[in-house]
Amino acid sequence: MSLLQTPARYALVSVAASLVTMGLKFGAFWMTGSVSIFSDAAESVINLVAGLIAFIALLIAARPADKHHTYGHDKVEYFASGVEGTLILVAAATIFITSVQRLFAPVPLDSLGWGMAVLVLAAAINLGAARVLMHGACKHDSITLEADAKHLMTDVWTSLAVVVGIGVIIVAPEEWLFLDPLIAMAVAVNILRAGVDLLRRSWNGLMDHTLPAEEIQIITEALQAQAPDAPFHGLRSRKSGSRRFIDVHLLLPGRCSVQEAHELCDRIENLVESRLNNTSLTIHVEPVEDDASWDGHCIGGVANDGSDQQTQLPDSLQPSDDKQGG
Structure with missing residues (x-):
């Protein structure tokens, strides 16, 4: 079976989108110094790693049953989503710690208008990629593609939340500067929730949970x-x-x-x-x-x-x- 005939081709969309948005967001962080933008960029790194894991897992899952795996290789998808969930938890902890440090030691922010524009563009890219992945998840009934799609959608909402916060800071930079790390903390909590949900679903799959x-x-x-x-x-x-x-x-x-x-x-x-x-x-x-x-x-x-x-x-x-x- 060729790559174009397997669900793995959808994971390449996630990898490509994550590479582009990661570059955009880290560029925005370099311009602005915003820790909330940094948290969004860090999530894109996790998206990239998750997309690569999903790609490899789906290639393995597509292999036919053999004498050593008589029921096929499909369960590798649960390992992939479990690894992705663990990575998400690590990212959430890192973002939260960085945000707390910035909350007690705020720094001035620059070029926020450009940062907002970049985040809106990144959110649009992730939204398009998430829709493609969800279509693939429904077509192939793949928990790996569904997890990746939902992860990208989490990134979309994260970016939009950061955009709103930056907009407030632009209007009142001195009074609302504390909002930047607070938004990053909220992002970390949201990412944490997604990671826990992925780990739960992976556990259920590995434990042979009954059908719905x-x-x-x-x-x-x-x-x-x-x-x-x-x-x-x-x-x-x-x-x-x-x-x-x-x-x-x-x-x-x-x-x-x-x-x-x-x-x-x-x-x-x-x-x-x-x-x-x-x-x-x-x-x-x-x-x-x-x-x-x-x-x-x-x-x-x-x-x-x-x-x-x-x-x-x-x-x-x-x-x-x-x-x-x-």
């Missing part, structure tokens, strides 16, 4: 549409990058042939995969008459056989007492 409730609903609806009278249990799910892995136990009459069960499972799988992209559904068929098949309470996950309270069978299909006890 609306996606579980799609799966249960497919099961009930194709096998309305068949109980199921052990519906478990996880997501690895953009790929979804689902397994479920389906209870069918023992007289059902292997061919019939196979065709039914194919219909269920095709229906789920038509509504959820990049899905791998595994269905384990069990005889409904066998007491050993009613072990949903041991397996866990979503069920409609009475072993889970999330979904219940109609009264006419409830298992007998002796089978529930088995």
Whole structure:
């Protein structure tokens, strides 16, 4: 698969935008001496590093499954977003410390008008790049691209906040000079929030967090549409990058042939995969008459056989007492 056919090409947009805006913002900091502009420029450095990490991670995630990684390489996306989140926390701490020092030792600011113009241009570049990345995230269901897009949007709002603060300082330079480090502190807090959110999502992905409730609903609806009278249990799910892995136990009459069960499972799988992209559904068929098949309470996950309270069978299909006890 060529680079132009993978989600990694979107990460190059982030890298290019970060290089340009980083140069613009550090130039504005050199002209003005504003610590709030410095904080904005520092965030662009993090954007650049994050974009490079995202690019490498998406290249690895695009590799097909092999004998050492039989489920593919998609989980590298969670490592990438975790590294990005950590870098963001470091940047936030650095900006906050610098801002506190400047708050107690203010310095005069110069060429603020030029600084404002540069920040507005940088914000426009980041906004365009964020929109491109979010389009790629939706198209490829990529947490890495989504994280990068949201990070760039955080940078956009940061730049606009700094522009507003500089505008106030231009109007009243002496009285409002303290506003410069205060804006930088607010930027640091905002960056900190983004970093914590990325780390949380990375943790959930690495811990095989279940799919969202609306996606579980799609799966249960497919099961009930194709096998309305068949109980199921052990519906478990996880997501690895953009790929979804689902397994479920389906209870069918023992007289059902292997061919019939196979065709039914194919219909269920095709229906789920038509509504959820990049899905791998595994269905384990069990005889409904066998007491050993009613072990949903041991397996866990979503069920409609009475072993889970999330979904219940109609009264006419409830298992007998002796089978529930088995």
